[in-house]
Amino acid sequence: MCRRTGVVGCTGQEMQVDSHTMTQRENDKALDPVRRRLLQLLAANGSNLRTASLAMGRNAVYLHQFIKRGTPKVLGEDDREILAEHLGCRPDLLRHDRRIRRAAHAKPPPPSGPYSAPKGYSAVPEADLRRAAAAGDLEEANEAWLFCDPLVRCESRAKPGDLWMIPVDGDSMEPVLASGDRILIDVSRTVPVRPGIFVIWDGMGLVAKRIEHVPLSDPPKVVLKSLNPAYDSHECLAEEIRVVGRPSGSPEGYRVVGGSP
Numbered sequence: 001m002c003r004r005t006g007v008v009g010c011t012g013q014e015m016q017v018d019s020h021t022m023t024q025r026e027n028d029k030a031l032d033p034v035r036r037r038l039l040q041l042l043a044a045n046g047s048n049l050r051t052a053s054l055a056m057g058r059n060a061v062y063l064h065q066f067i068k069r070g071t072p073k074v075l076g077e078d079d080r081e082i083l084a085e086h087l088g089c090r091p092d093l094l095r096h097d098r099r100i101r102r103a104a105h106a107k108p109p110p111p112s113g114p115y116s117a118p119k120g121y122s123a124v125p126e127a128d129l130r131r132a133a134a135a136g137d138l139e140e141a142n143e144a145w146l147f148c149d150p151l152v153r154c155e156s157r158a159k160p161g162d163l164w165m166i167p168v169d170g171d172s173m174e175p176v177l178a179s180g181d182r183i184l185i186d187v188s189r190t191v192p193v194r195p196g197i198f199v200i201w202d203g204m205g206l207v208a209k210r211i212e213h214v215p216l217s218d219p220p221k222v223v224l225k226s227l228n229p230a231y232d233s234h235e236c237l238a239e240e241i242r243v244v245g246r247p248s249g250s251p252e253g254y255r256v257v258g259g260s261p
Contacts, residue, residue, distance in 0.1 A: 034074075034096050035067050041087045055086040057191060057213065057220050059239035078191035121146045122160035124184065129167055129206060138164055138187070138244065156248040158186040163248060166199055166206065172226040173197070173208050183208070185245035192222065192243060200224075201242040208247075213238070 031039075042048055053062040056079060065071045074096040075083065084091040128141035145165050152160050168181040176197070177183065185199050192198055192211040199208050214221040220238040 031067065032096070034094060037093060038063070038083075039067065041089055041093070045087050047086065052083060052086055054220070056082050057193070057238050059219075076188045076190045077186075078189050078193045082191065082193050118146075121148055122152050122163075124160065124163045124165055126165040126167070126182070127206070129169065156184060156186070158188070158248045162186050162188040162245075164245065166208075168208065170207075172228050172231045174228045176227050177208055184248045186248040187245035189246040190243040192246075196246065198246050199244045201244055206244060211241070211243075 042052060049063040049067065050060045053060055053064070056062065066075070075094055077091075080091040080094045083094055123144040123146055125140045126143045126145065127138045147156075147160075147163075149160075152158065152163070156163065164185050164187055166183050166185050168177050168179055168183060170179055183199075192213070195212040196210065197208055198211050199206055200211075210225040210227060212223045212225065214223060214235065221235055222238050222241065223233055223235050224241070225233040
């Protein structure tokens, strides 16, 4: 390949290709370490952004947007796990430093005020469903729950900054979830790698549904199920749903019954 040093006999087409290559290298250098590492792993494994995106159960341009547009800012835990399996690497190689990590579709609670917590405890904000219904993003309800740090680490298996308390309204998920209950969700878990209950935005509000993949569907499809047999299930494209988070901990620990913090 001709370098940009004025080599005799270099054609205009060769110079154009070389200029594009150097521009691409410059663009790659501008990426953060995780994004650069992802591109290197893809190249080393003979994969590409589109193939890896589909392997994750995402739409074909998901990783292209992650690399080029910075959306999402960071990959969630489930994203990292399934992508690492596709690339044959450790999930932590795809994890950003905590200093730039943010909870997906959620605003971090302020460091002081109603969210202050004594030493050894973590403050978890409660979401205001009425405000969330406007766009699907989680908004604080000016209330917080205090959890002791060992409980957060051992039982919820999540980081305090990724946890939100969500009120339950309706009976579609009975008997597991009843109206008036509250559930603790982890907003870093937004990819339904395995079947389970997730909180999703359905275009009108936040709802809890069981998500199951449709085997061998192309493009990938999922089934949204209510646990109450009085409600119908429906099938849709995986890319059409927006997962806000997954209840944290075991199914037996999903519910925080009634009351206010």
